Amino acid sequence: MTKASIQAVAKEAGVSVSTVSRTFAKPDLVLPKTRDRVLAAARKLDFQVSRSAAALKSGQSFRIALLHADTIDVWFNANVFRGLNSVFGPAGYDISVYGLSNARERHEFFTELPVRRNVDAVIVCSFDIDPDEVSRLKDVNVPLIGINTPSTIGLDGAVCIDDKLGMHTAFEHLISLGHRNIAYVYGAPDDTSQLRFSAENRLQGLIDAAAAHPDVTLEQIRCSGHEDTTGAALAQLTTMSPTPTAVCFQTDEMAIPVLYRLPQYGLRVPRDLSVIGFDDIPFSAKMGLTTLRQRPNDLGAIAARKALAAMEGPLSEPRFETVAPQLMLRDTTAIAA
Amino acid sequence: MTKASIQAVAKEAGVSVSTVSRTFAKPDLVLPKTRDRVLAAARKLDFQVSRSAAALKSGQSFRIALLHADTIDVWFNANVFRGLNSVFGPAGYDISVYGLSNARERHEFFTELPVRRNVDAVIVCSFDIDPDEVSRLKDVNVPLIGINTPSTIGLDGAVCIDDKLGMHTAFEHLISLGHRNIAYVYGAPDDTSQLRFSAENRLQGLIDAAAAHPDVTLEQIRCSGHEDTTGAALAQLTTMSPTPTAVCFQTDEMAIPVLYRLPQYGLRVPRDLSVIGFDDIPFSAKMGLTTLRQRPNDLGAIAARKALAAMEGPLSEPRFETVAPQLMLRDTTAIAA
DNA sequence: TTGTAAGCGTTATCAA
DNA sequence: TTGATAACGCTTACAA
Numbered sequence: 001m002t003k004a005s006i007q008a009v010a011k012e013a014g015v016s017v018s019t020v021s022r023t024f025a026k027p028d029l030v031l032p033k034t035r036d037r038v039l040a041a042a043r044k045l046d047f048q049v050s051r052s053a054a055a056l057k058s059g060q061s062f063r064i065a066l067l068h069a070d071t072i073d074v075w076f077n078a079n080v081f082r083g084l085n086s087v088f089g090p091a092g093y094d095i096s097v098y099g100l101s102n103a104r105e106r107h108e109f110f111t112e113l114p115v116r117r118n119v120d121a122v123i124v125c126s127f128d129i130d131p132d133e134v135s136r137l138k139d140v141n142v143p144l145i146g147i148n149t150p151s152t153i154g155l156d157g158a159v160c161i162d163d164k165l166g167m168h169t170a171f172e173h174l175i176s177l178g179h180r181n182i183a184y185v186y187g188a189p190d191d192t193s194q195l196r197f198s199a200e201n202r203l204q205g206l207i208d209a210a211a212a213h214p215d216v217t218l219e220q221i222r223c224s225g226h227e228d229t230t231g232a233a234l235a236q237l238t239t240m241s242p243t244p245t246a247v248c249f250q251t252d253e254m255a256i257p258v259l260y261r262l263p264q265y266g267l268r269v270p271r272d273l274s275v276i277g278f279d280d281i282p283f284s285a286k287m288g289l290t291t292l293r294q295r296p297n298d299l300g301a302i303a304a305r306k307a308l309a310a311m312e313g314p315l316s317e318p319r320f321e322t323v324a325p326q327l328m329l330r331d332t333t334a335i336a337a
Numbered sequence: 338m339t340k341a342s343i344q345a346v347a348k349e350a351g352v353s354v355s356t357v358s359r360t361f362a363k364p365d366l367v368l369p370k371t372r373d374r375v376l377a378a379a380r381k382l383d384f385q386v387s388r389s390a391a392a393l394k395s396g397q398s399f400r401i402a403l404l405h406a407d408t409i410d411v412w413f414n415a416n417v418f419r420g421l422n423s424v425f426g427p428a429g430y431d432i433s434v435y436g437l438s439n440a441r442e443r444h445e446f447f448t449e450l451p452v453r454r455n456v457d458a459v460i461v462c463s464f465d466i467d468p469d470e471v472s473r474l475k476d477v478n479v480p481l482i483g484i485n486t487p488s489t490i491g492l493d494g495a496v497c498i499d500d501k502l503g504m505h506t507a508f509e510h511l512i513s514l515g516h517r518n519i520a521y522v523y524g525a526p527d528d529t530s531q532l533r534f535s536a537e538n539r540l541q542g543l544i545d546a547a548a549a550h551p552d553v554t555l556e557q558i559r560c561s562g563h564e565d566t567t568g569a570a571l572a573q574l575t576t577m578s579p580t581p582t583a584v585c586f587q588t589d590e591m592a593i594p595v596l597y598r599l600p601q602y603g604l605r606v607p608r609d610l611s612v613i614g615f616d617d618i619p620f621s622a623k624m625g626l627t628t629l630r631q632r633p634n635d636l637g638a639i640a641a642r643k644a645l646a647a648m649e650g651p652l653s654e655p656r657f658e659t660v661a662p663q664l665m666l667r668d669t670t671a672i673a674a
Numbered sequence: 675t676t677g678t679a680a681g682c683g684t685t686a687t688c689a690a
Numbered sequence: 691t692t693g694a695t696a697a698c699g700c701t702t703a704c705a706a
Contacts, residue, residue, distance in 0.1 A: 005699060016677045021701055031675065046476070048453040051400075052392035053700035056682050061389055063431060073419050073634075078410035081418075085409065085434050094400055094431045097422050116385045139383070230623050257623035260597050283620070286567050286594035297410075342683060353693045358685060368691065390684035393698050 004045035013041035024049050051092070064088055064307065065096045065119040067109075069127050072099055075253070075281050076296045080125050080147055083300020091308060093120065100127070110136050121307040124149055128197045143310035145303045147296075150197045157306035157319040159299050163198055166292040166325035167205030170248050170276050173290075173327060175213060178336035179246040179274060182210075185221040185233045185258070186250035199250050202278065206248065219244060223254075230257040237273075238265045245273060245336045252277035252284045252291050259289060259332065270334035280328055288331030299323070341382035350378035361386050388429070401425055401644065402433045402456040404446075406464050409436055412590070412618050413633045417462050417484055420637020428645060430457065437464070447473050458644040461486055465534045480647035482640045484633075487534045494643035494656040496636050500535055503629040503662035504542030507585050507613050510627075510664060512550060515673035516583040516611060519547075522558040522570045522595070523587035536587050539615065543585065556581060560591075567594040574610075575602045582610060582673045589614035589621045589628055596626060596669065607671035617665055625668035636660070 010017045015038060022030045023038040030038070041047075055062050066084060068077045084095055096119060100106040110133050115122060122137055126148040129137075134154035137144055146158035174182055184206050186199045203220065210218040221236045223229040233254070237247060249255035255277035259269060267273050277284060280293035302321065309315055347354045352375060359367045360375040367375070378384075392399050403421060405414045421432055433456060437443040447470050452459060459474055463485040471491035474481055483495035511519055521543050523536045540557065547555040558573045560566040570591065574584060586592035592614035596606060604610050614621060617630035639658060646652055 007699085017700080018678080018702080019676060022676085025701075029675080034675080046450075046453060048451065048455060050393070050398075050699055051455050052389055052398055053682090053698070055389035055700090056387070056393045056684080057699080057701040059682075059701095061387075063388075071419055072422065073412070073415035075410070078415040078418075081434075082408055082410050082436075085436075089434070094433045096431045097418075097426070099419075099422075113383075114385065116383060118385060118388050253620075256620065260624050263600055283590075283593065287597050344683085354683090355685080355693060355695095356691085358683095359692085362685075366691075371691080387683055390682070390698090392684090393700080394683080394685040396685095396698075 004047040009041045009047045013038045063119045064093050065115040065122045068125040079296035080300040083297040084304045087301050087304035145307045147299050147303045152320050156310045159302045159321045161294045162322045163201035164205030167202045168209045169327050171209035174246045181217050181242045181244045183219045183244040183247040233258050249277045252279045252281045274333040290330045290333040292325035293328050294325045341384040346378045346384045350375045400456045401430050402452040402459045405462040416633035417637040420634040421641045424638050424641035482644045484636050484640045489657050493647045496639045496658045498631045499659045500538035501542030504539045505546045506664050508546035511583045518554050518579045518581045520556045520581035520584040570595050586614050589616040589618045611670040627667045627670040629662035630665050631662045
């Protein structure tokens, strides 16, 4: 079993090995009739092209590196991975996943650069990668594509969510409902967490939006990565003055536990307090949380397509794309009390 | 850049290519002094072993196949992936992820068997794989390891969570709190969803546990995959008679939205109703949900180690492992009203 | 459109 | 412990 080589298939089909090779690698270069014969022989012998051999000869590795912060199981990363795999998988590429969740791992990765010679493209996901690191990666000499990277400098392509626009949308939505005292809850993750970048951008988006509304107070509730975010947010929300009538959260993940606890503090949502999240994780729909939807799955797929294109030659079409989050109106926002 | 071959390193270090190869593949077969010289040369020339070439020559592929149902971003799958990668990554293996979420994809996979000749092991994750499919996979002739598979027949190794024990634990916990009217909410996913298997097992565990308590009523609330699970569960919970004083959910994911809505129906948790979940997803701790913890991350790591061992030779130690879920006592269970 | 033949960059075998 | 050399199974000029 599993032993049939390309030679055997060639013999079985009565053609040369090159024809067999072409049948799989460049089907359009071989006559349909011949192709069918080869395919039949291949099926009969349980033949599959050895990717190792194909890789060696062709100079490709058929592997893509994905660099990410935090862990791969967090909603954003896992969905990006899914999007990447949905494009790379059918194209014959595997994804090598490198989670760089602390300074040591990160340093190690960038000094060892284990991807050298062994990947055909590098995807940097929601990583506040610095210029030095980018230039190190450029040494690998393969396309470098960003997803939600703070900067696009040095990248061959990138796709980013428009965090600022998202917060602007959230803000205007609340304003239109009559809210004038708005709070923003965000985390201050230490180290290399991907969240740092989005936290800053989203905050800035809100600040910018508020600048156009002098009559609005915008209170920041910053929760350090070490404390109990839910408790800290609740404590501040329920004691600050003026009491906010609406609160934006950096992520749905932060919003949901607070949303759950709010009634225990006598605050009814949305009657006493409007709540708006960011991300639209699966729970948000189930719990009726108004939020800004982003689709990391799509970002991954777009990035994968850019990578594939960049491997063929320089990207011509817009190399850098920005996608707008979509406001999902649900049950947690209402007219200000 | 990125061009240095093993020859160049050999020359630079003043040794033969075989020595360079050994330095990376079997470091202990080369004198430390020589090794250092080679390593220095390699670093200087930015050399990394080409995995494609190593793979071709050695007959390995350095790829592992992961078969899963549903999508890779669901909590369980994503965490299994993380566990697998934490072991396979450092060992030099990449993971090819195959999500088989419907009958067509599944059929296609098992007829094409794209993993043939191209992976060194296959991991089947929480998949109600049937005996035919197992035997098809055996043709690939590499170790076949299961994670939460309904049966271990034909597998070289497996690690499974003890769903029944988990539900038994949940049940006894509720009994000890004085509950006698208990409900169980579970989904009935169609098709190949991984959840089907756990749904059945968990239900059975509960039924078995209840058999020892004739004075206890156990009501099943079955939610089909197509309807609004949260709404259906709430509707039944609030109208059934006798009114349950405690409810077990098949998963935390199902429990949490219901937990959130319960107060709107005038039911206070845990005073009027005790709630217990299964999984211990990150939200559960934040929301104080009593649940049974399983660690898919660990399952993945264990499975990966089994796979690595099985690649060396037949597994000697216990090939099949079962791990017990752990009861996480939090705020949603209390003495029966 | 198809066939011939020369490697791709390692590792494994064997000898030194 | 190290070195010379023959594969590993394909892809790709180039020729037919």
